[in-house]
Amino acid sequence: xxxxxTRNAVNDAKQVYTLxxxxxxxxxxxxxxxxxxxxxxxxxxxxxxITSTPHSAEDIQSSLGISRGNVSMNIRTLVEWxxxxxxxxxxxxxxxxxxxxxxxxxxxxxxxxxxxxEIDPIVxxxxxxxxxxxxxxxxxxxVVPNPGHHVERVEELLGFLLxxxxxxxxxxxxxxxxxxxxxxLAPIG
Amino acid sequence: xxxxxTRNAVNDAKQVYTLxxxxxxxxxxxxxxxxxxxxxxxxxxxxxxITSTPHSAEDIQSSLGISRGNVSMNIRTLVEWxxxxxxxxxxxxxxxxxxxxxxxxxxxxxxxxxxxxEIDPIVxxxxxxxxxxxxxxxxxxxVVPNPGHHVERVEELLGFLLxxxxxxxxxxxxxxxxxxxxxxLAPIG
DNA sequence: CTAACATTTCAATCAGAGCTGAAACATTAA
DNA sequence: TTAATGTTTCAGCTCTGATTGAAATGTTAG
Numbered sequence: 001x002x003x004x005x006t007r008n009a010v011n012d013a014k015q016v017y018t019l020x021x022x023x024x025x026x027x028x029x030x031x032x033x034x035x036x037x038x039x040x041x042x043x044x045x046x047x048x049x050i051t052s053t054p055h056s057a058e059d060i061q062s063s064l065g066i067s068r069g070n071v072s073m074n075i076r077t078l079v080e081w082x083x084x085x086x087x088x089x090x091x092x093x094x095x096x097x098x099x100x101x102x103x104x105x106x107x108x109x110x111x112x113x114x115x116x117x118e119i120d121p122i123v124x125x126x127x128x129x130x131x132x133x134x135x136x137x138x139x140x141x142x143v144v145p146n147p148g149h150h151v152e153r154v155e156e157l158l159g160f161l162l163x164x165x166x167x168x169x170x171x172x173x174x175x176x177x178x179x180x181x182x183x184x185l186a187p188i189g
Numbered sequence: 190x191x192x193x194x195t196r197n198a199v200n201d202a203k204q205v206y207t208l209x210x211x212x213x214x215x216x217x218x219x220x221x222x223x224x225x226x227x228x229x230x231x232x233x234x235x236x237x238x239i240t241s242t243p244h245s246a247e248d249i250q251s252s253l254g255i256s257r258g259n260v261s262m263n264i265r266t267l268v269e270w271x272x273x274x275x276x277x278x279x280x281x282x283x284x285x286x287x288x289x290x291x292x293x294x295x296x297x298x299x300x301x302x303x304x305x306x307e308i309d310p311i312v313x314x315x316x317x318x319x320x321x322x323x324x325x326x327x328x329x330x331x332v333v334p335n336p337g338h339h340v341e342r343v344e345e346l347l348g349f350l351l352x353x354x355x356x357x358x359x360x361x362x363x364x365x366x367x368x369x370x371x372x373x374l375a376p377i378g
Numbered sequence: 379c380t381a382a383c384a385t386t387t388c389a390a391t392c393a394g395a396g397c398t399g400a401a402a403c404a405t406t407a408a
Numbered sequence: 409t410t411a412a413t414g415t416t417t418c419a420g421c422t423c424t425g426a427t428t429g430a431a432a433t434g435t436t437a438g
Contacts, residue, residue, distance in 0.1 A: 020318050020339055027314050033225060034307065038396065052338040057415080067398045072416055093406065093414065101342070103349045118223065125216050129209050149241040150209055153290070160292045167374045181374055185356045227426065246385075256428045261386055282384065282436065 024050040025064070035110040036118065040066060041074040045083055045099060049106075054087050054096035083109055105175040112172040119161065119168075126158050213239040214253070224299040225307065229255060230263040234272055234288060238295075243276050243285035272298055294364045301361040304354075312354065315347050 028046025029039045043064055048055060055063070057071045064071075075097060078084040083106055087096045100106050133151050171177040217235025218228045232253055237244060244252070246260045253260075264286060267273040272295055276285045289295050322340050360366040 020321055020343070023314060023318055024339075024343070027311055027318075030307070030311060030314075033222075036222060040396075050339060050342050068415085069399065069417075070397055073397090076416085095414085101345075103345045107349070118219070122216055122219060125212060125219075129212055129216075132209055150213075150239060153239050154209070154213070156290075156292045160296070163371050163375055167371060170374075182352050182356060184373065185359075185370055186352060229426075257385085258387075258429065259427055262427090265386085282382095284384080 036114045048099035054098040056094045104179045225303045237288035243287040245283045293368045297367045
């Protein structure tokens with residue numbers, strides 16, 4: 001009787017952990033669009049984050065039910081970005097992987113990657129727009145109704161993005177930037 | 190000769206404006222993933238933002254080369270969110286649309302919409318995870334290797350998201366929140 | 379009321395981002 | 409060296425979310 005109860009408690013606990021892990025992985029997948037990565041990449045990272053032990057590519061493949069190639073491609077990016085580390089086990093030829101554990105550091109990495117891929121090219125294009133508009137002679141502007149309008153809008157957006165960039169630059173300088181900024185902001189509410 | 194030069198200047202100016210408008214619309218489309226909206230919705234909004242005059246649905250349709258229904262669906266959401274206003278012209282039965290012009294206000298709207306749709310459900314799930322873990326008896330935790338691990342990770346992520354939420358709450362309370370916050374942060378670099 | 383015009387809806391279709399899996403490639407052991 | 413094991417690549421496929429377009433619905437003028 002005692003033994004049976006203990007067994008049940010053990011099984012219940014395992015179930016809850018498995019359930020929590022699964023829910024957590026799903027959740028991480030749901031957040032993928034925030035970081036501009038694919039659902040699968042986020043799920044792989046979520047699995048490594050919530051789990052305490054390093055996983056092999058095969059572990060990941062079977063846990064998430066995805067193909068070998070998919071694991072390989074996504075892991076490569078995660079390692080490149082520094083969100084996941086490759087670790088070796090002695091006497092085992094396979095690679096194992098583990099996640100960073102600091103949430104703030106992870107999110108700093110994700111945000112800076114996203115900025116690099118998406119904000120930087122936009123700012124570049126916008127500066128081109130500004131210079132095209134500046135090169136117009138003031139006399140020739142008369143032909144367009146509401147001539148200063150375009151300049152205003154472009155300047156306003158550019159101002160916004162450059163402010164964001166300046167703040168981002170500080171965030172990404174080191175791991176503490178994001179945390180500091182949030183602590184600075186949190187009390188103002 | 191004089192006339193010809195003037196004509197050329199006029200045409201050049203028009204071309205530059207058209208080019209700038211097109212590039213701006215593309216750019217806005219490129220930013221769509223930042224706001225979690227479709228490319229087309231962003232393009233419609235970009236067109237209305239960069240252009241000084243209100244546009245009818247048909248104007249938008251022909252400018253962007255998309256279908257009537259597509260314009261209708263996307264405009265509806267933009268109006269619901271308050272990014273675009275419906276305006277009427279006297280003696281014209283058609284609806285015309287114009288964008289908000291304040292960049293900070295627009296981005297506040299977009300960010301708060303995104304939070305509502307994506308962050309709120311995630312926090313809800315995460316709290317469920319936390320409570321599932323809390324309900325485990327400490328005795329039954331022994332069966333899992335590294336038992337506190339899950340709790341730690343969940344708590345850490347939840348702490349992060351709740352901090353973000355708190356800051357966001359302030360941002361979204363009024364149009365000035367975002368601007369204020371940025372001004373607060375900008376000097377720290 | 380009816381006709382003319384504008385808008386919205388939604389089933390069917392399309393496009394493309396992401397995934398698969400088999401073949402090529404790399405590494406290690408013996 | 410060869411065999412065994414592990415990893416990466418990429419052409420083709422799949423599946424989801426976006427788009428179309430025609431029919432239904434709504435609106436205004438006369």
